[in-house]
Amino acid sequence: MPRLLYIHGFLSSPASAKAVQVRDWLAVQHPEVEFICPALSPHPQATAEALEAIAGARDEPLGVMGSSLGGFWATWLVERFGVRAALINPSTNPMALLPAYIDKPVKNYHTDATYTLTGQDLADLAQYNRPVIERPANYWLLVQTGDETLDYRLAVKKYHACRQTVELGGDHSFQNFERFIAPAVDFVLPGLES
Numbered sequence: 001m002p003r004l005l006y007i008h009g010f011l012s013s014p015a016s017a018k019a020v021q022v023r024d025w026l027a028v029q030h031p032e033v034e035f036i037c038p039a040l041s042p043h044p045q046a047t048a049e050a051l052e053a054i055a056g057a058r059d060e061p062l063g064v065m066g067s068s069l070g071g072f073w074a075t076w077l078v079e080r081f082g083v084r085a086a087l088i089n090p091s092t093n094p095m096a097l098l099p100a101y102i103d104k105p106v107k108n109y110h111t112d113a114t115y116t117l118t119g120q121d122l123a124d125l126a127q128y129n130r131p132v133i134e135r136p137a138n139y140w141l142l143v144q145t146g147d148e149t150l151d152y153r154l155a156v157k158k159y160h161a162c163r164q165t166v167e168l169g170g171d172h173s174f175q176n177f178e179r180f181i182a183p184a185v186d187f188v189l190p191g192l193e194s
Contacts, residue, residue: 146169
């Protein structure tokens with residue numbers, strides 16, 4: 001059974017709008033595809049272990065979509081396992097942004113869970129950074145220039161050799177994302193029956 005892994009962003013969850021849109025679309029259009037969207041820890045070691053367990057678990061095809069920090073993690077999976085990924089307003093260097101959260105309680109957007117990140121978490125995250133893209137054909141970058149959280153130009157530069165869709169305006173949530181679900185699924189899981 002083909003699998004689609006959706007990786008949510010920092011302090012987000014499987015209840016994020018895009019994750020729900022992809023889940024619901026697959027249920028109707030491709031019920032043969034197993035949708036996987038784990039609730040990931042903000043602590044990098046735990047997240048890496050969870051994602052590695054999913055990616056390495058079975059031989060069935062695995063496609064990946066990653067939003068924001070999920071795009072960072074999707075990049076790690078592409079380079080480690082050779083999967084294909086659609087990156088939605090991805091974080092290219094979260095190590096530069098997350099120091100503002102160190103030793104301060106942060107709360108998940110969709111649950112009551114709170115976390116305190118440490119300097120060790122930041123050091124752990126750096127281990128999974130892939131600054132050089134070695135599998136450019138395995139990526140589709142989707143960014144909107146109005147992203148108020150991340151500078152879209154950093155992603156355009158990092159993934160310069162990859163397929164890209166750069167839309168004017170929008171925001172960090174990637175407005176009207178539903179337009180891209182079908183082609184993104186086709187990209188990350190080529191060969192599905194239409």
